[in-house]
Amino acid sequence: MNALKVDEEVYxxxxxxxxxxxxxxxxxxxxxQGISQVYGYLPRDxxxxxxxxxxxxxxxxxxxxxxxxxxxxxxxxKYMIRICQNAPCHVLGASNILRILKKxxxxxxxxxxxxxxxxLEVTSCLGVCGVxxxxxxxxxxxxxxNEERIREVLALYQ
Amino acid sequence: xQFRSKEELETHIQRLKSQSVTTQVLxxxxxxxxxxxxxxxxxxxxxxxxxxxxxxxxSQLSENSRHPVVGTGCMGLCEAGPLVxxxxxxxxxxxxxxxxxxxxxxxxxxxGEIVEELVYQETHHEEVLKWxxxxxxxxxxxxxxxxxxxxxxxxxxxxxxxxxxDGYVALARVxxxxxxxxxxxxxxxxxxxxxxxxxxxxGRKWQFARVSKSDKKYIICNGDEGDPGAFMNRSVMExxxxxxxxxxxxxxxxxxxxxxxxxxxxxxxxxxKRLKKAIQDAREAGFxxxxxxxTPFSFDLKIKEGAGAFVCGEETAxxxxxxxxxxxxxxxxxxxxxxGLWGKPTVLNNVETLATVPAIILKGxxxxxxxxxxxxxxxxxxxxxxxxxxxxxxxxxxxITLRELIFDVGGGIQNDREFKAIxxxxxxGGCLAKQHLDLxxxxxxxxxxxxxxxxxxxxxxxEDICIVEQAHFFLHFTQSESxxxxxxxxxxxxxxxxxxxxxVDGRAKPEDLELLAETADVVKDAxxxxxxxxxxxxxxxxxxxxxxEYLDHVLNKVCVAHVCQxxxxxxxxxxxxxxxxxxxxxCPVKCISGRPKVPYVIDQEQCIKCGSCFEACPxxxxxxxxxxxxxx
Ligand SMILES: Cc1cc2nc3c(=O)[nH]c(=O)nc-3n(C[C@H](O)[C@H](O)[C@H](O)COP(=O)(O)O)c2cc1C
Numbered sequence: 001m002n003a004l005k006v007d008e009e010v011y012x013x014x015x016x017x018x019x020x021x022x023x024x025x026x027x028x029x030x031x032x033q034g035i036s037q038v039y040g041y042l043p044r045d046x047x048x049x050x051x052x053x054x055x056x057x058x059x060x061x062x063x064x065x066x067x068x069x070x071x072x073x074x075x076x077x078k079y080m081i082r083i084c085q086n087a088p089c090h091v092l093g094a095s096n097i098l099r100i101l102k103k104x105x106x107x108x109x110x111x112x113x114x115x116x117x118x119x120l121e122v123t124s125c126l127g128v129c130g131v132x133x134x135x136x137x138x139x140x141x142x143x144x145x146n147e148e149r150i151r152e153v154l155a156l157y158q
Numbered sequence: 159x160q161f162r163s164k165e166e167l168e169t170h171i172q173r174l175k176s177q178s179v180t181t182q183v184l185x186x187x188x189x190x191x192x193x194x195x196x197x198x199x200x201x202x203x204x205x206x207x208x209x210x211x212x213x214x215x216x217s218q219l220s221e222n223s224r225h226p227v228v229g230t231g232c233m234g235l236c237e238a239g240p241l242v243x244x245x246x247x248x249x250x251x252x253x254x255x256x257x258x259x260x261x262x263x264x265x266x267x268x269x270g271e272i273v274e275e276l277v278y279q280e281t282h283h284e285e286v287l288k289w290x291x292x293x294x295x296x297x298x299x300x301x302x303x304x305x306x307x308x309x310x311x312x313x314x315x316x317x318x319x320x321x322x323x324d325g326y327v328a329l330a331r332v333x334x335x336x337x338x339x340x341x342x343x344x345x346x347x348x349x350x351x352x353x354x355x356x357x358x359x360x361g362r363k364w365q366f367a368r369v370s371k372s373d374k375k376y377i378i379c380n381g382d383e384g385d386p387g388a389f390m391n392r393s394v395m396e397x398x399x400x401x402x403x404x405x406x407x408x409x410x411x412x413x414x415x416x417x418x419x420x421x422x423x424x425x426x427x428x429x430x431k432r433l434k435k436a437i438q439d440a441r442e443a444g445f446x447x448x449x450x451x452x453t454p455f456s457f458d459l460k461i462k463e464g465a466g467a468f469v470c471g472e473e474t475a476x477x478x479x480x481x482x483x484x485x486x487x488x489x490x491x492x493x494x495x496x497x498g499l500w501g502k503p504t505v506l507n508n509v510e511t512l513a514t515v516p517a518i519i520l521k522g523x524x525x526x527x528x529x530x531x532x533x534x535x536x537x538x539x540x541x542x543x544x545x546x547x548x549x550x551x552x553x554x555x556x557x558i559t560l561r562e563l564i565f566d567v568g569g570g571i572q573n574d575r576e577f578k579a580i581x582x583x584x585x586x587g588g589c590l591a592k593q594h595l596d597l598x599x600x601x602x603x604x605x606x607x608x609x610x611x612x613x614x615x616x617x618x619x620x621e622d623i624c625i626v627e628q629a630h631f632f633l634h635f636t637q638s639e640s641x642x643x644x645x646x647x648x649x650x651x652x653x654x655x656x657x658x659x660x661x662v663d664g665r666a667k668p669e670d671l672e673l674l675a676e677t678a679d680v681v682k683d684a685x686x687x688x689x690x691x692x693x694x695x696x697x698x699x700x701x702x703x704x705x706x707e708y709l710d711h712v713l714n715k716v717c718v719a720h721v722c723q724x725x726x727x728x729x730x731x732x733x734x735x736x737x738x739x740x741x742x743x744x745c746p747v748k749c750i751s752g753r754p755k756v757p758y759v760i761d762q763e764q765c766i767k768c769g770s771c772f773e774a775c776p777x778x779x780x781x782x783x784x785x786x787x788x789x790x
Contacts, residue, residue, distance in 0.1 A: 025481075025500065026480075026481045026482035026483075026500075027482065028482035028483075029462075029465060029479065029480075029482045030462075030482075032465070033463060033465060060483075063484050064482070064483065064484055067467060067484040067485065067641075068424075068464075068465030068466045068467050068484075068485070069465075069466035069467065070424040070464075070465045070466035071465055071466075082425075086386030086387065086635065087386045087387050087543075087544070087581065087584075087585075087617045087628075087631065087632065087635075088386065088387045088543035088544050088549075088617050090631060091544050091545060091617065091619060091623055091628075092544070092545075123425070123466075124384060124386070124425065124466065124468055124639075125384065125385070125386035125387065125388070125425070126425050127189070127383060127388065127389035127392045127425060127426065128189050128190050128193050128236075128389060129386075129387050129388075129389055129541060129543035129544075129549065129615075129617075130190040130236025130237060130239075130389065130541070130542070130543060130549040130550045130551065131190045131193050131194055131236050131237075131239065131549070132543060132549070134193060136425070139427040139428075141189055141192065141193045142193050143190065143193030143194055144193075144194055
């Protein structure tokens with residue numbers, strides 16, 4: 001997956017995200033969330049820009065960006081697959097599901113497929129333990145996974 | 159429409175109630191059912207019903223604008239989703255697919271008949287028992303729904319649906335008939351305890367914030383729900399968002415706050431979407447904003463989305479996160495009720511706590527106390543997961559026994575396996591065993607057994623689960639979620655994890671068990687926030703109730719559940735071995751020896767149980783065995 005070329009247009013977009021959150025007393029988190037939503041990750045130059053604009057030391061901005069697991073500081077695929085490996089999923093064979101996914105996509109956790117389509121991450125509990133094992137692709141959740149269902153779901157994104 | 163007085167609201171509700179809404183198809187579009195394909199089922203119902211122009215439905219359509227197909231929040235029995243409930247009969251259909259829809263419309267909607275193959279059934283001694291009506295299904299029989307009063311029976315995105323069941327009447331009553339002290343008095347009298355884990359009396363917390371002097375105060379709803387195995391709060395936010403908003407407004411009035419936040423974790427985009435819509439609708443109806451119901455009280459809400467950090471569920475960390483910082487906890491005191499968000503007095507309450515509040519105001523503290531036990535009144539929602547048959551969301555009166563919860567409501571263990579343990583309260587809770595099945599579920603008796611009520615996650619484990627590996631698993635979770643601010647939690651959990659790793663790897667010595675227990679105690683006593691203070695619970699409770707299993711791992715290198723790989727034994731069957739040597743070539747530690755015509759053997763001392771030889775052997779000559787207690 002290629003890194004974003006941070007040009008004038010990107011700065012204008014970031015500017016508008018900052019503007020949209022100007023009513024907030026402490027907008028940093030919302031601004032970073034807004035940027036992530038548009039670009040999938042937080043490019044370094046953009047974080048520097050945010051730091052200057054909000055008048056917050058860049059160390060603080062990086063600190064926040066790396067503290068939360070939903071922020072990425074490197075480019076990610078078009079589809080973010082978050083696979084749950086927590087207790088309820090674990091006891092129902094989630095490690096096997098992870099293995100199948102890795103095999104299907106031919107990547108490891110934290111990696112992105114060569115075509116820039118999928119990134120695979122292990123996530124904290126998705127809160128659909130009633131239909132474990134589960135995963136989330138961007139904002140859609142899939143449950144009761146097995147090998148067959150994983151293939152079906154992945155096919156939806158091909 | 160804008161409601162400017164209590165009377166206007168009451169008139170509107172009367173009108174809603176008088177409009178007969180009889181024939182309905184309720185399709186669960188809670189996240190669990192959605193994850194199993196409920197959306198196409200819902201779409202298909204809309205399509206078929208609009209095409210067929212069924213008389214019972216069409217006449218209803220002309221009376222009011224409500225569509226007969228209603229997408230609802232969680233109905234509870236996630237295991238058997240997608241779920242569909244047919245009204246007025248109350249028939250529950252399970253595992254419904256889009257292909258079933260025409261049959262349901264034809265039989266049930268048009269002719270009032272039951273589609274037999276889709277109803278709940280159990281086999282007892284080869285006799286098949288069926289329960290077509292939702293209220294008769296064993297899973298629902300012992301449940302009492304206060305928090306989940308609307309969840310699964312209304313459209314969460316339709317304000318009128320909420321109003322029809324006396325929505326916002328509690329708020330209207332509070333603002334027009336009660337002063338803040340009366341409200342706090344009623345909540346105190348109800349004995350409501352915080353459902354977020356610690357069980358602190360809600361009325362007392364409100365009282366502290368009420369007497370704090372400040373120009374500004376905040377009320378926050380904690381919707382972070384990070385405990386693995388918990389999804390009760392998600393279901394309420396998704397399935398009945400107005401109940402949370404009403405609870406927040408009442409709390410705001412009681413403590414004197416004009417601004418509130420709902421903090422929702424990043425993993426719950428659907429909850430955020432439904433809450434946003436509900437807040438917008440509530441504003442337009444005048445339940446939020448300036449001079450609510452024509453009174454001097456003004457109150458508004460903002461949603462704050464988390465960004466993925468378990469520790470942000472802790473109240474001081476949560477406030478740091480709203481303030482745009484890394485979500486790290488701060489020492490208490492000062493307590494949030496004195497110095498909270500941006501230094502102002504703040505109350506944080508769990509989603510379930512707040513959703514309970516309107517019901518208490520509406521029906522009274524005495525009514526609430528008629529459920530549950532003396533010290534833990536009311537009901538509690540639980541998320542059943544793991545190896546239990548009926549996984550899903552339930553609400554039961556406090557004081558129910560674990561046995562009733564697991565076997566009557568939960569339907570027992572999947573595949574008729576043996577119950578082994580239950581993890582209650584997530585990674586900060588404890589593991590309880592068979593001998594605890596008759597324990598009652600309330601704050602105090604769980605605490606006495608070394609576990610906690612927690613937020614309500616119940617992960618059931620069966621005999622195929624290794625307790626030691628589970629403890630290792632939970633500690634791995636808390637260790638990686640530890641924010642790193644205080645040493646006991648940051649370093650202590652790391653050391654405990656290493657020790658548990660040694661045990662599951664079969665490298666531990668008996669004295670390691672003592673060291674583990676000792677370290678667990680230190681982490682418990684010395685950590686800054688609840689994360690560290692409770693991280694030891696799974697270890698301490700398993701050490702206490704499953705000591706033999708630990709000893710088996712340490713002394714005999716035996717894992718009775720056949721989970722811990724290090725306790726496997728690989729052998730080569732000399733009869734089957736064709737001496738091709740493939741196993742020896744793939745062995746990463748070169749511990750397999752032999753030569754042509756002499757069967758290969760594995761040096762057990764050197765073997766790292768990787769299984770490479772097992773996979774490589776073309777003749778199935780490599781056998782896997784588990785060490786048992788009477789092994790050499
Ligand atoms: C590590 C940690 C995580 C927590 N997570 C949650 C949570 O997800 N939801 C919640 O309501 N309370 C959580 N709590 C408890 C909160 O700090 C706080 O006690 C609670 O929100 C108060 O609400 P209540 O009085 O209504 O229970 C957590 C505490 C700790 C130490």
